[in-house]
Amino acid sequence: xxxASNITHQHNGKPVLKDVSVQIPGGGITALVGPNGAGKSxxxxxxxxxxxxxxxxxxxxxxxxxxxxxxxxxxTLAILPQTTEVTPRLTVAELVGFGRYPHHRGRPGPQDVAxxxxxxxxxxxxxxxxxxxxxxxxxxxxxxxxxxxxAQDTEYVLLDEPLNNLDIAASRSLMQTLQGLTRDHGRxxxxxxxxxxxxxxxxxxxxxxxxxxxxxxxxxxxIVSDAMMQQVFRTDAxxxxxxxxxxxxx
Amino acid sequence: xxxxxxxGLSLAFALICVAYMTVDAKAGWDFIxxxxxxxxLALVVVxxxxxxxxxxxxxxxxxxxLTPSIMGFDALYVLILTGSVYALxxxxxxxxxxxxxxxxxxxxxxxVSLLLFGSLLLDNRQDLxxxxxxxxxxxxxxxxxxxFLQRIVDPNEFAFIQVASYAxxxxxxxxxxxxxxxxxALAVVSAWSMRFRLDVLMLGRNISIGLGENPHRGYLVTLLxxxVLVSVSTALVGPVAFLGLLVVSLARFVLxxxxxxxxxxxxxxxxxITLVGGQLLMERVFRLVTPLSVVIDLVGxxxxxxxxxxxxxx
Ligand SMILES: Nc1ncnc2c1ncn2[C@@H]1O[C@H](COP(=O)(O)OP(=O)(O)OP(=O)(O)O)[C@@H](O)[C@H]1O
Ligand SMILES: [Mg+2]
Numbered sequence: 001x002x003x004a005s006n007i008t009h010q011h012n013g014k015p016v017l018k019d020v021s022v023q024i025p026g027g028g029i030t031a032l033v034g035p036n037g038a039g040k041s042x043x044x045x046x047x048x049x050x051x052x053x054x055x056x057x058x059x060x061x062x063x064x065x066x067x068x069x070x071x072x073x074x075x076t077l078a079i080l081p082q083t084t085e086v087t088p089r090l091t092v093a094e095l096v097g098f099g100r101y102p103h104h105r106g107r108p109g110p111q112d113v114a115x116x117x118x119x120x121x122x123x124x125x126x127x128x129x130x131x132x133x134x135x136x137x138x139x140x141x142x143x144x145x146x147x148x149x150x151a152q153d154t155e156y157v158l159l160d161e162p163l164n165n166l167d168i169a170a171s172r173s174l175m176q177t178l179q180g181l182t183r184d185h186g187r188x189x190x191x192x193x194x195x196x197x198x199x200x201x202x203x204x205x206x207x208x209x210x211x212x213x214x215x216x217x218x219x220x221x222x223i224v225s226d227a228m229m230q231q232v233f234r235t236d237a238x239x240x241x242x243x244x245x246x247x248x249x250x
Numbered sequence: 251x252x253x254x255x256x257x258g259l260s261l262a263f264a265l266i267c268v269a270y271m272t273v274d275a276k277a278g279w280d281f282i283x284x285x286x287x288x289x290x291l292a293l294v295v296v297x298x299x300x301x302x303x304x305x306x307x308x309x310x311x312x313x314x315x316l317t318p319s320i321m322g323f324d325a326l327y328v329l330i331l332t333g334s335v336y337a338l339x340x341x342x343x344x345x346x347x348x349x350x351x352x353x354x355x356x357x358x359x360x361x362v363s364l365l366l367f368g369s370l371l372l373d374n375r376q377d378l379x380x381x382x383x384x385x386x387x388x389x390x391x392x393x394x395x396x397x398f399l400q401r402i403v404d405p406n407e408f409a410f411i412q413v414a415s416y417a418x419x420x421x422x423x424x425x426x427x428x429x430x431x432x433x434x435a436l437a438v439v440s441a442w443s444m445r446f447r448l449d450v451l452m453l454g455r456n457i458s459i460g461l462g463e464n465p466h467r468g469y470l471v472t473l474l475x476x477x478v479l480v481s482v483s484t485a486l487v488g489p490v491a492f493l494g495l496l497v498v499s500l501a502r503f504v505l506x507x508x509x510x511x512x513x514x515x516x517x518x519x520x521x522x523i524t525l526v527g528g529q530l531l532m533e534r535v536f537r538l539v540t541p542l543s544v545v546i547d548l549v550g551x552x553x554x555x556x557x558x559x560x561x562x563x564x
Contacts, residue, residue: 045456048459048460049459050455050456050459050460070459070462070463070464071462072462073462074460074461074462075462078460079456079460081456081457081460084454084456084457085312085453085454085457087312087452087453087454087508088314089502089508090453090508094508098449098450098453098457098461099461101446101449101450101461101462102461102462105446106445106446106447106449107446149460152460152461
């Protein structure tokens with residue numbers, strides 16, 4: 001379980017998160033949704049200690065992210081940030097290999113090689129294995145970064161808009177892979193999504209954020225409604241229910 | 251693959267060293283051995299210091315075009331040296347042993363570059379062109395301040411500041427070698443011992459944290475090593491301009507691997523070969539009066555332009 005308590009955060013004096021307290025259950029997929037600039041990336045990066053906390057506390061599996069040694073944290077929680085820099089000439093296999101670094105600290109063993117191969121296969125990157133990242137399309141590159149995070153083999157995986165640049169086949173296959181990870185391996189995935197339809201279809205829990213404040217939280221089926229779309233996103237998109245599926249008007 | 255490359259480069263390096271020691275040896279061995287041996291050691295120290303500083307700097311700044319010299323590190327060292335001559339008086343500085351001068355200037359260099367470049371590099375990675383601009387402005391500022399100080403300093407004292415505006419590979423300051431060589435060795439060993447961390451730091455701040463490395467501490471230590479290495483090479487030969495860029499770009503070109511465990515030794519060997527081989531050719535084979543640094547800066551400058559144009563086109 002991830003417990004964030006009383007997170008208040010400012011960027012250059014401008015409040016971005018206002019006293020956010022939230023519990024993310026262990027196991028399953030939790031979707032973090034909200035309009036642009038709501039503070040989703042900030043919340044995720046604070047949980048993953050990419051930025052120091054200004055106030056409040058974050059516990060991941062009972063480990064305080066501020067004080068737990070960096071290496072232990074890296075074997076518990078992995079993050080894919082919203083924007084990633086690309087090191088020139090690094091190949092896909094080399095990038096994915098870095099996911100194993102917290103486990104081998106520079107000297108990969110046979111188990112690490114196997115995990116890397118598995119990640120490359122899972123994310124359909126076999127054909128691009130030895131291609132430099134800067135020669136790939138945006139979606140292929142995005143998949144390579146997801147594969148790296150996957151290879152890190154942590155109980156908690158945080159993904160900031162991993163569907164960016166992915167076509168519908170790649171998006172669905174990524175979400176299904178994540179679902180498999182949570183169901184079969186008991187892993188916990190926290191994912192920022194912009195497409196509410198994906199959130200409704202794949203998330204077990206949904207957390208909403210508007211203007212730095214927590215909105216409705218719960219299972220998508222329970223909380224998604226016309227009123228909620230208005231409250232969180234300030235749009236009058238209508239909700240259609242087809243059987244037990246929830247669909248949001250485009 | 252890198253093993254073969256390393257073996258080939260080591261062999262070439264050994265051959266060039268032997269050639270440097272023996273070609274055109276007219277005087278007796280008891281003269282040549284210490285005389286040429288010291289010069290050879292100094293050239294190798296400079297070569298390794300410059301290539302290692304360049305690789306480290308490119309890793310923490312997240313690009314493969316900038317080097318410490320382009321960012322004004324060498325110019326800063328010359329400015330600090332000139333500044334101490336101005337403040338203390340050239341005669342006082344001249345009275346100090348060269349080693350003491352080097353230690354004083356070098357430690358000031360470390361402090362000032364951490365203060366100055368620390369904030370630029372540590373927080374967030376800057377856009378490449380903003381970095382180039384900052385570097386050009388800083389380097390120009392340091393050089394103008396240096397020439398200003400040189401102008402107002404007493405002409406007798408001025409004679410002491412023999413740091414030219416280009417590198418002097420055939421007139422190295424051998425007297426600081428006793429401290430420069432061990433310092434370089436120490437810095438190179440430190441860089442080698444953090445080679446795996448450097449691989450991770452190269453991926454940028456956020457990914458480093460995700461993989462359990464503290465980028466702030468890593469960048470700081472690396473910047474410190476860069477400052478030490480630049481002090482060493484500048485004290486020995488003066489500002490080297492495009493040498494670092496030339497040899498490290500060459501190393502990246504012949505080496506397919508991005509890992510520091512391969513890049514550091516390959517770049518160091520190429521750099522040492524370039525300096526010793528270049529000096530051998532210029533000094534003894536062609537007997538040219540053109541200093542080696544002019545050739546290196548010409549070729550290195552062209553490489554710099556090519557790299558910038560390539561990154562612009564993307
Ligand atoms: N480095 C920064 N400096 C200043 N302000 C920032 C910085 N990063 C984010 N902000 C501000 O903080 C607020 C929240 O940003 P954040 O990136 O967390 O939003 P988000 O919910 O992830 O948005 P998006 O859906 O567009 O990714 C925004 O108003 C943004 O302008
Ligand atoms: Mg975001």
